[in-house]
Amino acid sequence: MTRSSKPRVVITGGGTAGHTNPGIAVAQSLVALGLPAGDIHFVGGRRGNEGTLVRQAGFTIDELAGRGIQRRLTPANLGAALSLVRGLAQGFGYVLRRRPRVVLCLGGYAAFAVSLAAVVLRVPVVVTEQNARASAVNRLIGRFAKVCALPFPDTDLPRGVVTGNPSLPAVVAAVTGADVASARAALDLPTDRVVVAVWSGSLGATRVNTAVRELAERWADRADVAIRHVVGRRDWERFRTAPEAVTAGALVYQLVEYEDRMPLVLVAADLAVCRSGASTVAEISIAGLPAVLVPLPHAPNDHQRANTAELVAARGAVVVEDAELTGERLAAELEPLIDNEDRRWAMARAAAAVARPGAAAAVARLVLEAGGLETAEPSGLDDESKGQSE
Numbered sequence: 001m002t003r004s005s006k007p008r009v010v011i012t013g014g015g016t017a018g019h020t021n022p023g024i025a026v027a028q029s030l031v032a033l034g035l036p037a038g039d040i041h042f043v044g045g046r047r048g049n050e051g052t053l054v055r056q057a058g059f060t061i062d063e064l065a066g067r068g069i070q071r072r073l074t075p076a077n078l079g080a081a082l083s084l085v086r087g088l089a090q091g092f093g094y095v096l097r098r099r100p101r102v103v104l105c106l107g108g109y110a111a112f113a114v115s116l117a118a119v120v121l122r123v124p125v126v127v128t129e130q131n132a133r134a135s136a137v138n139r140l141i142g143r144f145a146k147v148c149a150l151p152f153p154d155t156d157l158p159r160g161v162v163t164g165n166p167s168l169p170a171v172v173a174a175v176t177g178a179d180v181a182s183a184r185a186a187l188d189l190p191t192d193r194v195v196v197a198v199w200s201g202s203l204g205a206t207r208v209n210t211a212v213r214e215l216a217e218r219w220a221d222r223a224d225v226a227i228r229h230v231v232g233r234r235d236w237e238r239f240r241t242a243p244e245a246v247t248a249g250a251l252v253y254q255l256v257e258y259e260d261r262m263p264l265v266l267v268a269a270d271l272a273v274c275r276s277g278a279s280t281v282a283e284i285s286i287a288g289l290p291a292v293l294v295p296l297p298h299a300p301n302d303h304q305r306a307n308t309a310e311l312v313a314a315r316g317a318v319v320v321e322d323a324e325l326t327g328e329r330l331a332a333e334l335e336p337l338i339d340n341e342d343r344r345w346a347m348a349r350a351a352a353a354v355a356r357p358g359a360a361a362a363v364a365r366l367v368l369e370a371g372g373l374e375t376a377e378p379s380g381l382d383d384e385s386k387g388q389s390e
Contacts, residue, residue, distance in 0.1 A: 012110065012113075017202075178263065215227075227253050240255060
């Protein structure tokens with residue numbers, strides 16, 4: 001795609017897929033609402049994954065200098081501060097030259113320079129937060145933003161509109177449109193068993209992997225259960241081989257290093273064991289997938305625990321503390337659900353009740369309104385999403 005010299009919408013942020021993918025989801029919804037793709041441009045950091053993800057999605061991006069400052073005294077922070085200053089200069093220069101109509105701030109250090117420049121130069125800013133507890137950048141920029149798009153009702157930002165956390169349209173379509181039998185066939189999972197899916201990010205989590213390994217050994221002789229265990233790249237060599245008792249038993253136990261077909265997993269599974277990152281919570285809600293959530297300990301502002309609140313209150317999930325996670329504890333949480341289909345369906349309905357599948361379109365409309373942009377919105381587009389703002 002050719003980059004516009006004066007894009008009307010600039011989307012800034014990144015660092016992780018959890019920041020970048022919601023921005024891509026909003027960009028795709030803006031296009032679906034009638035805004036030319038060439039009018040949308042991303043600005044992120046050089047050290048994150050946004051450059052790769054944004055280009056793969058078909059949008060253009062500039063990558064600025066800068067990296068995050070650690071929350072403790074360290075010599076590395078001096079270099080980070082100097083890099084941040086360079087990034088600020090680049091961000092101000094960019095906004096001054098291009099004068100976009102509106103800036104969407106995704107959060108993360110990569111969003112700071114352009115968002116601050118927009119505030120100073122009086123370009124309208126929309127903040128979209130992914131977690132129930134806002135990042136430091138979004139808390140700062142949110143004070144000056146025209147509106148803040150919130151993933152949950154109690155997210156701590158001013159002038160908030162509850163939209164939900166934007167999920168990629170392709171993920172929403174796959175999760176809501178697929179059928180269980182087809183998804184299980186694609187993943188080589190049995191159709192006549194209760195399927196438990198386990199994942200904890202691309203790198204994985206040793207605590208989760210250890211507990212699930214213990215659970216598999218405990219369930220080695222169960223002929224009514226299947227586990228699809230996404231180990232993650234960090235622990236793959238350690239966990240890639242199932243224990244002998246499991247391979248000799250009746251349990252179906254799939255070990256996967258990295259899952260590149262998550263929408264299929266969300267459809268195929270009856271139960272999930274996972275961390276409570278923002279995108280994960282949004283997607284399991286959309287899928288109506290009951291879950292055991294294990295918040296990442298020491299996450300900034302304990303945001304992963306905060307992410308669980310709405311889903312747990314609705315009784316669509318339960319929380320197990322990381323320090324308490326063992327195979328025995330997982331069995332205690334999962335076995336009553338495996339053995340009682342009615343309880344599983346009740347949790348599934350509760351999870352789906354708090355889902356906001358139209359979040360990306362809802363945020364896109366806030367962006368268009370803030371920027372005073374008019375589009376020829378296709379008739380009948382995303383009707384469900386139009387009622388998502390609260």
